[in-house]
Amino acid sequence: xxxxxxxxxxxxxxxxxxxxxxxxxxxxxxxxxxVQAESNELIFTATDxxxxxxxxxxxxxxxxxxxxxxxxxxxxxxxxxxxxxxxFESDENYNVRISSGKxxxxxxxxxGDEFSGLPSVDLEDCVTLSQYTLxxxxxxxxxxxxxxxxxxVMTGELFEIRGSIFRVIALDGHRIAIRRVALKDSYSDKKxxxxxxxxxxxxxxxxxxxxxxxxxYFSRNHIVFEIPGTRIVSRLIDGEYYNVDxxxxxxxxxxxxxxKNVLFECIDRANLFVKEGDKKPIIFEIDxxxxxxxxxxxxxxxxxxxDIQKEGKxxxxxxxxxxxxxxxxxxxxxxxVIYLVNPKAPCFIKNDELTYTYLVLPVNFVR
Amino acid sequence: xxxxxxxxxxxxxxxxxxxxxxxxxxxxxxxxxxVQAESNELIFTATDxxxxxxxxxxxxxxxxxxxxxxxxxxxxxxxxxxxxxxxFESDENYNVRISSGKxxxxxxxxxGDEFSGLPSVDLEDCVTLSQYTLxxxxxxxxxxxxxxxxxxVMTGELFEIRGSIFRVIALDGHRIAIRRVALKDSYSDKKxxxxxxxxxxxxxxxxxxxxxxxxxYFSRNHIVFEIPGTRIVSRLIDGEYYNVDxxxxxxxxxxxxxxKNVLFECIDRANLFVKEGDKKPIIFEIDxxxxxxxxxxxxxxxxxxxDIQKEGKxxxxxxxxxxxxxxxxxxxxxxxVIYLVNPKAPCFIKNDELTYTYLVLPVNFVR
Numbered sequence: 234x235x236x237x238x239x240x241x242x243x244x245x246x247x248x249x250x251x252x253x254x255x256x257x258x259x260x261x262x263x264x265x266x267x268v269q270a271e272s273n274e275l276i277f278t279a280t281d282x283x284x285x286x287x288x289x290x291x292x293x294x295x296x297x298x299x300x301x302x303x304x305x306x307x308x309x310x311x312x313x314x315x316x317x318x319x320x321f322e323s324d325e326n327y328n329v330r331i332s333s334g335k336x337x338x339x340x341x342x343x344x345g346d347e348f349s350g351l352p353s354v355d356l357e358d359c360v361t362l363s364q365y366t367l368x369x370x371x372x373x374x375x376x377x378x379x380x381x382x383x384x385x386v387m388t389g390e391l392f393e394i395r396g397s398i399f400r401v402i403a404l405d406g407h408r409i410a411i412r413r414v415a416l417k418d419s420y421s422d423k424k425x426x427x428x429x430x431x432x433x434x435x436x437x438x439x440x441x442x443x444x445x446x447x448x449x450y451f452s453r454n455h456i457v458f459e460i461p462g463t464r465i466v467s468r469l470i471d472g473e474y475y476n477v478d479x480x481x482x483x484x485x486x487x488x489x490x491x492x493k494n495v496l497f498e499c500i501d502r503a504n505l506f507v508k509e510g511d512k513k514p515i516i517f518e519i520d521x522x523x524x525x526x527x528x529x530x531x532x533x534x535x536x537x538x539x540d541i542q543k544e545g546k547x548x549x550x551x552x553x554x555x556x557x558x559x560x561x562x563x564x565x566x567x568x569x570v571i572y573l574v575n576p577k578a579p580c581f582i583k584n585d586e587l588t589y590t591y592l593v594l595p596v597n598f599v600r
Numbered sequence: 601x602x603x604x605x606x607x608x609x610x611x612x613x614x615x616x617x618x619x620x621x622x623x624x625x626x627x628x629x630x631x632x633x634x635v636q637a638e639s640n641e642l643i644f645t646a647t648d649x650x651x652x653x654x655x656x657x658x659x660x661x662x663x664x665x666x667x668x669x670x671x672x673x674x675x676x677x678x679x680x681x682x683x684x685x686x687x688f689e690s691d692e693n694y695n696v697r698i699s700s701g702k703x704x705x706x707x708x709x710x711x712g713d714e715f716s717g718l719p720s721v722d723l724e725d726c727v728t729l730s731q732y733t734l735x736x737x738x739x740x741x742x743x744x745x746x747x748x749x750x751x752x753v754m755t756g757e758l759f760e761i762r763g764s765i766f767r768v769i770a771l772d773g774h775r776i777a778i779r780r781v782a783l784k785d786s787y788s789d790k791k792x793x794x795x796x797x798x799x800x801x802x803x804x805x806x807x808x809x810x811x812x813x814x815x816x817y818f819s820r821n822h823i824v825f826e827i828p829g830t831r832i833v834s835r836l837i838d839g840e841y842y843n844v845d846x847x848x849x850x851x852x853x854x855x856x857x858x859x860k861n862v863l864f865e866c867i868d869r870a871n872l873f874v875k876e877g878d879k880k881p882i883i884f885e886i887d888x889x890x891x892x893x894x895x896x897x898x899x900x901x902x903x904x905x906x907d908i909q910k911e912g913k914x915x916x917x918x919x920x921x922x923x924x925x926x927x928x929x930x931x932x933x934x935x936x937v938i939y940l941v942n943p944k945a946p947c948f949i950k951n952d953e954l955t956y957t958y959l960v961l962p963v964n965f966v967r
Contacts, residue, residue: 306872306899306900310869310872313865313868313869313872314869315865315866315869315904334904335904335906336866336869336902336903336904337902337903337904338900338901338902339900339901339902340899340900340901341900498680498682499682499703501680502677502681502682502703505673505676505677505680505705532673532707533673533705533706533708534706534707535704535705535706536703536704537682537701537702537703537704538702539702
């Protein structure tokens with residue numbers, strides 16, 4: 234196998250494929266990127282057996298072939314090459330020579346046969362939307378997934394399509410995040426649980442342009458994301474997702490309108506007194522046109538009074554400051570509305586159009 | 601005690617003093633900054649018992665006093681305050697109230713009496729030089745100190761003054777770094793070993809302006825660095841420093857002139873095949889107007905040919921790539937000159953004016 238390509242193109246391709254290379258694995262071959270020289274382009278493939286990525290790279294192919302090369306080593310060598318044109322060559326003993334300018338590297342590759350390719354997935358059931366939209370709805374919900382592998386379905390996000398409505402839902406037992414968008418077209422109903430890790434990697438790969446499209450293909454066990462030149466295939470998480478609509482209510486006793494940044498910065502200050510792993514709540518005391526936030530911990534105490542607009546009853550309720558801050562970070566609006574029922578019931582932060590709905594459970598506290 | 605001050609001024613002062621706060625200590629009180637409200641300014645003091653820092657901050661003092669406050673907590677609170685004017689107040693029970701805008705913090709302080717102040721050092725024997733010069737000579741040598749506490753003198757730098765010549769020397773048994781500068785005035789001879797940690801902190805505190813002065817005071821057991829508003833006092837390291845001049849020779853068999861960046865980048869590429877802790881040398885093969893660099897490791901091999909100007913014999917010699925890169929990073933010149941004797945003798949990288957001299961020991965290698 235023999236080709237030459239531009240350093241920039243190679244790096245771009247490696248940077249995409251390498252996201253599927255597992256950081257820890259007992260199977261050495263998974264630490265490799267499969268380099269395939271086809272008639273007029275290269276294909277880089279990597280997989281961690283849950284998720285696989287395949288990306289195409291422009292190259293001038295002189296001899297077709299296929300070889301597996303350690304991903305990190307390949308990345309580092311290409312990155313540090315002195316010139317833009319890169320010559321790549323491998324022989325029948327899987328010796329790889331990479332040259333650029335006067336620099337020559339010799340490393341050992343592995344047979345491409347050892348490498349299990351991506352699963353072949355039926356690319357029929359296709360939903361398209363803007364890259365920007367997909368990237369946004371993931372980023373604005375993914376903080377609510379659980380990292381606890383014991384409740385597997387919580388480590389993923391529900392992707393739900395009903396007609397032209399696409400909802401992305403994440404929950405971890407303490408909070409729920411829902412984003413809803415209208416698609417251009419209408420589709421048959423779909424409901425799958427996509428692994429959180431795949432979505433995090435997808436966000437890093439998606440350029441996220443408003444007018445660029447991403448295609449999502451749904452099959453029984455897999456989801457495929459496709460953007461020009463790159464395909465990401467992930468297994469789905471098996472199991473029944475929670476019936477989130479049952480948990481959501483539109484009844485409330487108190488409705489608070491507040492400036493989002495003012496609230497965020499105030500909670501951030503209070504959070505100084507909460508040590509990692511500590512369950513210390515921040516107390517919201519809503520009293521007519523003022524909301525007093527306070528926290529009292531062995532490290533010290535803090536209080537601050539914020540201006541609000543209020544409808545309904547006064548209330549005193551406690552929250553995990555981290556959870557509140559996560560939600561506020563995910564909202565772009567300058568003003569937000571918080572709906573409360575009582576100190577034991579979840580609070581909702583949502584807009585009138587319901588493009589976002591966040592639920593946060595309160596924390597018990599003693600005064 | 602009661603004062604108000606600007607958030608910016610307070611943060612600047614805390615950022616300086618906090619450098620002396622030890623990251624690990626069994627003495628709680630050392631985790632504090634001593635806050636002293638004098639008649640018309642604040643003084644922040646911190647120490648780790650080896651080094652102490654005292655810095656002055658503008659403030660409007662309403663009631664004088666002194667209190668010790670946890671440094672990290674104080675820093676975080678001030679940093680996150682909503683407005684620029686900060687009100688600070690403490691009572692006889694060492695309760696501290698910090699307010700800004702509508703935010704109020706309450707934390708526990710400690711009696712200032714528990715805090716051991718800075719040692720009083722005779723401020724007579726003073727040497728002055730530009731902040732820029734001092735910061736440079738430290739940064740261009742400090743990478744050569746040892747981190748091994750068993751050879752204490754190697755963990756510091758030799759500060760040597762002879763007449764108007766100031767030399768800073770660092771060595772760790774494998775390499776030596778020397779910077780030499782001419783001072784404006786002439787001074788009595790001095791030779792002290794300053795702890796590396798103090799010099800690293802000093803570099804972070806020194807603004808490093810060319811036309812701003814730093815004063816160094818030398819006493820029997822201490823060195824004091826003084827810039828406007830701030831004083832840093834450090835113990836000296838006891839012991840006899842190595843006679844570096846004995847180790848330096850101006851004899852050579854081979855003299856190589858080469859572009860510094862080209863050499864650096866080439867070694868950086870070769871370094872890909874050296875894993876942390878590995879002793880793999882990079883081989884320099886000097887053959888007339890070319891120098892071939894090569895490395896051969898279980899991870900792979902690399903070679904590259906660089907253009908050089910050479911005087912004297914051809915030679916093949918091996919070096920630790922890390923040590924060579926450290927030296928090249930410390931040199932600003934575009935072209936450098938390397939002096940070599942034989943494959944077992946140290947190489948020297950120095951300029952004609954001898955403002956810098958770097959010695960690197962070669963590494964044995966088998967071909």
